[in-house]
Amino acid sequence: MNSNVEDRPGIADGELVARALRGDQIAFEGLVQRYSPLVFRVVRGVLAGSAEVEDIAQEVFFRAYRSLGQVEAGSRLGPWLARIAVNLCYDHLRRLRRRGERSFSELTREEVGAVDTLLHDETALHAVERLFLRDVAERLVGRLAPKDRAVLLLKEREGMDTREVAGVLGCSETAVRLRLFRARRTLRKLLAEGAHWTGRDL
């Protein structure tokens, strides 16, 4: 937490936006403080693991600052920032693909063990090192198509409704429902494979 940053929960987003538009950078930093957890979650989730999460999150807020005048009065900032974040993630993934980079998605024996822990003993979850578990999640969720990942994340983790997710991703609600169905089905299959590797049923 940066003590120079003003985070005043009592002040509405609209007021902070209005102050930022009058040149008050501290007000904008208050918005950054308020929404950085959301932006980091979206970026990390859609990229499913990347060393550049913080750089992309920074770019999200930089672009948001420059476009702040386009924010409609009374509109929610979260979905607007999520839209900027998702689009920047897609750009990043396109660049990675052009460079021929691919994320490694096969699970190691230890990771299969972690999946097994997840599958059969949730109470043991705390015993699994957090970073290790995140690595497993990156590899499993990383198998999904980026757009399916984005839908799953916005719906399941961020709790957005179908209409909001469609707005963030610029697609129809039908497409959101289809992608969600496909993402869940793929993950179920992957988890069942994990169970198969460990010789136990899901």
Added chain:
Amino acid sequence: MKCREARQAIAQRGVMTSPVANELSVHLRDCPGCAAMARSDRLTRLLLEALTPDEQPSPDFFARLRARLREVAPPASGSPFWVKALVPTLASLTLMLGSIAYLLPTPASPAVSFHLLHAGAVTPETFAVLGIPPPTRDQVLASVLEVEEQVP
């Protein structure tokens, strides 16, 4: 409780009434398919939480951002109201005219046909006159995903 209701209740998780929760619990005990779905649904959420923990930016995040913002002009307020109103209107008009032009000479793509129908730009009778079958729901869904698959 039938499987369909159970799966709806699983999808709504956390907002079900006590009797529904009890019925679901009984159903999950007797239905391995729904029980597996409930388990994988829960695990999906656990994986997403592990993947995206709540985190704060590193200490120099704000300093770097502040330095970048100093190099740009303060954000400008939005365009006047009439510009905001005019731009989407012109864009919609252009899109609609373009879509109709696209539709007329060749068999329409299901997505374009669907949107023209949905927007009231054409009626089902138009397809009959043009000798083009109206799109089926499956064609539309396949078309939507086909277009979106072009973006990573």
